Amino acid sequence: MKIFIVVFTCLLLVPDLMATATNETEASSNDFIIIARIAENISQLKSSSCRNDLKSAVDAFRERKPWAVSMFDASVKSPVGVENGVEYQFGNFDECLQIATDFKTDGVDIQPKYCLADVTMDGYVVRKTASRNVEIKNSTIVHWGVCLPASCSNEDINLLMKSLTRQSEVNIDSKKCQVKETSKFSGIDLTFGFTILSFLTIVTFSTMYHIYVIYTRKTAKLRNDVTIDEIAKSFSIIANAKKLVKESKDELGLSCVNGIKAVSMFCIISGHALVFMVGGPVQNTEFYQKESVKVQNAFLQNSPLLVDSFLLLSGFLFARLVLIEMDKRRGKINFGILYIFRYIRLTPAYLAMIGLYSTWFIRIGDGPLWKHRISLEQERCQHSWWKNILYINNYYGNDELCMFQSWYLATDTQLFILAPLLIYPLWKSIKLGSIFIGITTTISVIIPFYVTFTQKLDPTFIVWPSEITDLSANTYFINTYGKTHMRATGYIFGILAGFLAFYVNKKQITISNRTRNLLWILTSVIGIYSMYSVTLYYIPTYRYSVLESALYNSLHRLGWSVFTAWVVFASVTSEDGALKSFLSSRALVPLSRLTYCAYLTNGFIELYMYATIRTPKFMSVTNLLGETLSHVCLTFLAALVLCLLFESPIHGMEKMLLRRSSHVQSRERSSESDEFNVNSSRSASTSEISA
Structure with a gap:
C-alpha cells in the first residue's frame, strides 16, 4: 500500500516537475540566445581590448562563472511596461559595479562599467502620459541599463546595442557611464573640506566651553560690553538651539509672520518635491495627468505663488521697520549699512551650499542617474x-544656474535695494507716495503682460514631466520665471501693506468688524481664484489664446498679492482671532526661523533623492504624500545643520559687531539702533525675523 501511494504521488508531481524544467530550460535558452547574439557581433567592435574582454565574459557566462552571470544579470535584456510609461529600464546598477569587489578572489581582471543608453524603440508608444503635446508618436526613447567591460568605448557599446536591440538609433552619453573608481581630490575639494572641518572644530569647542560654563557658572568679560563668553559661545550648538526655540516677541504684532512663513515654506518644499518626482523615473505616467486636472491639487502646481508670498513678506517687514525708524530719525537712515549687514547675514550659509555643490556633493552618493545629473550641477x-x-x-x-532655487535670493536682494525708492516717498508725503506706488504697481502688472504677449509664453510655469527633468535647462524657468521685473508685484504690495499697518498703528485707526469681514470675503474670493484657476x-x-495667457500671467499674481497682503495686514493689526492664534503658535517659531536655510538646502535634498533612485516610482496619492513628507523632514533637518554651523553663529557675531559700532552712542539709542539694523537687514530674506 505504501509503495502504491509513493508511486501515485510521483505520477502527480511529474507534470509540475516537467513544466518547471521546461520553464528553466526556456529561460536558460533565452539567455544563451542573447549571449550567442553578443558573440556574433563581437567582431564588429572597434577596440581590441573590448573584443577580448567581452569574449572572455561570454565564455565565462557559458561556464556559469559567477562574475559573468552577474554582469549579464545586471543588464536589461528586454524592456517591460514601455507603453505604460516606464521609460527608465535601469537593470541593476549596484550589482554591476560590485562585480569588481565581490570577485577579486576569482582572479577576474575585467572591470565592469554601467551605462544608461538612450535607445529609440520604434513601434513602442506611451499610451497615457502627461504632456502638453497630445500627439502620439510611433516611437519611444528608453533609457536602457547595460553592464559591460570598462574597456568598451561608447562607440563599441553603441554598435553592440544596435545589434542586440535591432534599433537604428542608440545614443551613449559618457556621463551616463560609470565605473567603480576612487577619484582624486582637487585643491578646491581640500580647501572646502578644510573650511567645513574648521567650522566643525570651532562648533565642537564652543559647545564644550558652553557645557563647562553651565556646570561652573564662570564667564570672562571684555570691555565695551562684549564678553569673551559671548564670543566663545557664539558657535555653541546649545546657545544657537536655544535661539531657535525661543519664544518670539509679539512686538508690532509681527508674531503671526512666523506662521505665514512656516506654512508657505512647507507648501513650497512640497511643490519642489512633486516637480522632481513627476519629472523623474515613474511607472505610471498617466497618474499625473489625472491628478493635475483636479482643483484640490492646484496649491502644489501653483506653488510659485507661495514664493511671491515670501517676496511680499520681505517688502512688508522692511517697510514696517524702516518707516518706524524714519519717524524716530526724521528720515535720516543710512541704507548702505543695511545693505552691508544684509549681505553679511545671507552670504556665508549661501556660500557654504554653493561650495558643497561645487566640490563634495558628487562624492556622497551614487546611482544610475547620479554622475550625469550631479556632475552637471557641479559644473x-x-x-x-x-x-x-x-x-x-x-x-x-542664468543659462548655467547654480542651485535652481537661487534665483529667489537674487530677485529678493534686487528688490531690497530698490525698496527705499518707494518707502521714502510714502513717509515724506502720503499723497505723492501713493501716486508713485500706484504707478509702480501698474507698471509691475503691465510688464508681465507685455512679455508674455509678445513672446507668446505660457500663462505661468506649467509643470509637464517631460519639460522639468532639469529645471535649470527649462526655457521658461531660466528666461522668464525668476526675473525681477516679472516678480515685483508681490514685493510692492508688501511695501504697501507695511505702510498701511504703520499708518493705522500711528493714527490709531480702528477698522470695524463689518469692514473686516467684507474685505475677508472679497480678498478670499480673489485669492482662491488666483491660486486654483x-x-x-x-x-x-484646452486651447488658450496668447491674450488669455498674458492676462492670466499678469493678473493672477496681482490677485494673490492682494489676498496675501490683506492676510498679513489683518493678522498684524488684529488683537486676537483664531487665524492669528494659529499663525502665532510657538510650535511654528522654530520652523519659521529655519526657512532661509530650508530654502537653501531643499535643492540639495531634491537632487540627492532624484539622482540616487534605482527603480521607477509608482505614483499614487499615498505614495506621493509619504515621499513629500519625507522630503520636508529631510529638508528641515539639513536646514538645522546649516543653521547651527553657519547662519546662527554669523547672526550672533553680527549683533556683537553692531553693539561695538554703536557703543559711542547713548545706551538707549544704541539698543534701538541695534534692533532696527538687525531686523531691517534680515527682513527682506527668508531667514528668521526677530519680531
Missing part, C-alpha cells in the same frame, strides 16, 4: 558661483 556651480554671491544670477549667466491650463485639450 554649473563651478562656473557661475560668483554670479550667485553677487546676487545677479537671475539675469546674468491654474488647473484649467493642465487640461491637454
Whole structure:
C-alpha cells in the first residue's frame, strides 16, 4: 500500500516537475540566445581590448562563472511596461559595479562599467502620459541599463546595442557611464573640506566651553560690553538651539509672520518635491495627468505663488521697520549699512551650499542617474558661483544656474535695494507716495503682460514631466520665471501693506468688524481664484489664446498679492482671532526661523533623492504624500545643520559687531539702533525675523 501511494504521488508531481524544467530550460535558452547574439557581433567592435574582454565574459557566462552571470544579470535584456510609461529600464546598477569587489578572489581582471543608453524603440508608444503635446508618436526613447567591460568605448557599446536591440538609433552619453573608481581630490575639494572641518572644530569647542560654563557658572568679560563668553559661545550648538526655540516677541504684532512663513515654506518644499518626482523615473505616467486636472491639487502646481508670498513678506517687514525708524530719525537712515549687514547675514550659509555643490556633493552618493545629473550641477556651480554671491544670477549667466532655487535670493536682494525708492516717498508725503506706488504697481502688472504677449509664453510655469527633468535647462524657468521685473508685484504690495499697518498703528485707526469681514470675503474670493484657476491650463485639450495667457500671467499674481497682503495686514493689526492664534503658535517659531536655510538646502535634498533612485516610482496619492513628507523632514533637518554651523553663529557675531559700532552712542539709542539694523537687514530674506 505504501509503495502504491509513493508511486501515485510521483505520477502527480511529474507534470509540475516537467513544466518547471521546461520553464528553466526556456529561460536558460533565452539567455544563451542573447549571449550567442553578443558573440556574433563581437567582431564588429572597434577596440581590441573590448573584443577580448567581452569574449572572455561570454565564455565565462557559458561556464556559469559567477562574475559573468552577474554582469549579464545586471543588464536589461528586454524592456517591460514601455507603453505604460516606464521609460527608465535601469537593470541593476549596484550589482554591476560590485562585480569588481565581490570577485577579486576569482582572479577576474575585467572591470565592469554601467551605462544608461538612450535607445529609440520604434513601434513602442506611451499610451497615457502627461504632456502638453497630445500627439502620439510611433516611437519611444528608453533609457536602457547595460553592464559591460570598462574597456568598451561608447562607440563599441553603441554598435553592440544596435545589434542586440535591432534599433537604428542608440545614443551613449559618457556621463551616463560609470565605473567603480576612487577619484582624486582637487585643491578646491581640500580647501572646502578644510573650511567645513574648521567650522566643525570651532562648533565642537564652543559647545564644550558652553557645557563647562553651565556646570561652573564662570564667564570672562571684555570691555565695551562684549564678553569673551559671548564670543566663545557664539558657535555653541546649545546657545544657537536655544535661539531657535525661543519664544518670539509679539512686538508690532509681527508674531503671526512666523506662521505665514512656516506654512508657505512647507507648501513650497512640497511643490519642489512633486516637480522632481513627476519629472523623474515613474511607472505610471498617466497618474499625473489625472491628478493635475483636479482643483484640490492646484496649491502644489501653483506653488510659485507661495514664493511671491515670501517676496511680499520681505517688502512688508522692511517697510514696517524702516518707516518706524524714519519717524524716530526724521528720515535720516543710512541704507548702505543695511545693505552691508544684509549681505553679511545671507552670504556665508549661501556660500557654504554653493561650495558643497561645487566640490563634495558628487562624492556622497551614487546611482544610475547620479554622475550625469550631479556632475552637471557641479559644473554649473563651478562656473557661475560668483554670479550667485553677487546676487545677479537671475539675469546674468542664468543659462548655467547654480542651485535652481537661487534665483529667489537674487530677485529678493534686487528688490531690497530698490525698496527705499518707494518707502521714502510714502513717509515724506502720503499723497505723492501713493501716486508713485500706484504707478509702480501698474507698471509691475503691465510688464508681465507685455512679455508674455509678445513672446507668446505660457500663462505661468506649467509643470509637464517631460519639460522639468532639469529645471535649470527649462526655457521658461531660466528666461522668464525668476526675473525681477516679472516678480515685483508681490514685493510692492508688501511695501504697501507695511505702510498701511504703520499708518493705522500711528493714527490709531480702528477698522470695524463689518469692514473686516467684507474685505475677508472679497480678498478670499480673489485669492482662491488666483491660486486654483491654474488647473484649467493642465487640461491637454484646452486651447488658450496668447491674450488669455498674458492676462492670466499678469493678473493672477496681482490677485494673490492682494489676498496675501490683506492676510498679513489683518493678522498684524488684529488683537486676537483664531487665524492669528494659529499663525502665532510657538510650535511654528522654530520652523519659521529655519526657512532661509530650508530654502537653501531643499535643492540639495531634491537632487540627492532624484539622482540616487534605482527603480521607477509608482505614483499614487499615498505614495506621493509619504515621499513629500519625507522630503520636508529631510529638508528641515539639513536646514538645522546649516543653521547651527553657519547662519546662527554669523547672526550672533553680527549683533556683537553692531553693539561695538554703536557703543559711542547713548545706551538707549544704541539698543534701538541695534534692533532696527538687525531686523531691517534680515527682513527682506527668508531667514528668521526677530519680531
